[in-house]
Amino acid sequence: MGAGFWxxxxxxxxxxxxxxxxxxxxxxxxxxxxxxxxxAIGDSVLTTSGFYGVIIDITEDTVIVEFGSNKNCRIPMQKSAIVQIEKPNAE
Structure with a gap:
């Protein structure tokens, strides 16, 4: 076996x-x-942990996501924790 083969x-x-x-x-x-x-603000998102929420603020590398219907659970998280985005219906 020659060098060309290798x-x-x-x-x-x-x-x-x-x-x-x-x-x-x-x-x-x-x-x-x-x-x-x-x-964008107002988009529904799915996080890597399986929670669904709505984006209420966006910064350079973090987003604040609101979970639940009582509007009291707002959690800042890294953008990389978002897996899927669903745009709200424009009706």
């Missing part, structure tokens, strides 16, 4: 690692950045 073998392994590990992470980060850029 070089091709290493290139194939690196390409395989790229397509299985690095590329999906980049897509996930891009999707998350797009999600955060579309975030």
């Amino acid at each position: 070089i091709i073998y290493i290139v194939i392994i690196v390409a395989f690692m790229y397509f299985l590990m690095i590329r999906p992470q980049k897509k996930q980060k891009q999707k998350q950045a797009e999600l955060f850029s579309n975030m």
